[in-house]
Amino acid sequence: MKVLVVDDSSTMRRIIVNTLARLGYKDVVQGADGEEGWKALQENPDIGVVITDWNMPNMNGLELVKKIRAEDKYADVPIIMVTTEGGKAEVITALKAGVNNYIVKPFTPQVLKEKLQAVLGVNEG
Numbered sequence: 001m002k003v004l005v006v007d008d009s010s011t012m013r014r015i016i017v018n019t020l021a022r023l024g025y026k027d028v029v030q031g032a033d034g035e036e037g038w039k040a041l042q043e044n045p046d047i048g049v050v051i052t053d054w055n056m057p058n059m060n061g062l063e064l065v066k067k068i069r070a071e072d073k074y075a076d077v078p079i080i081m082v083t084t085e086g087g088k089a090e091v092i093t094a095l096k097a098g099v100n101n102y103i104v105k106p107f108t109p110q111v112l113k114e115k116l117q118a119v120l121g122v123n124e125g
């Protein structure tokens with residue numbers, strides 16, 4: 001299963017990709033904004049989960065989420081939003097748009113692990 005990581009910060013992408021590798025998810029595709037993320041999703045039908053930032057140029061994470069959720073074929077692809085927008089209103093907006101789980105920066109590898117397992121339905125262990 002491939003993981004799509006979308007963030008305009010290359011440092012943040014590296015942190016997420018490294019954390020994913022430590023959790024055993026080594027097949028990762030990256031995008032620097034929503035447009036690149038959307039393109040990567042079209043080109044990689046085996047993407048099983050999307051981890052996206054909110055604030056990005058060109059197409060932001062919320063727009064990407066809405067675009068993904070507008071397509072029936074991606075209905076079962078879980079989306080985790082990783083962002084500094086940790087306010088209650090932002091969380092509700094993201095959830096309403098179709099985000100399955102939410103991580104507020106900064107985060108620990110353990111948090112990413114737990115949220116990932118939650119959306120993938122993986123048991124602890």
Ligand SMILES: [Mg+2]
Pocket residue numbers: 007008009053054055056
């Ligand atoms: Mg950003």
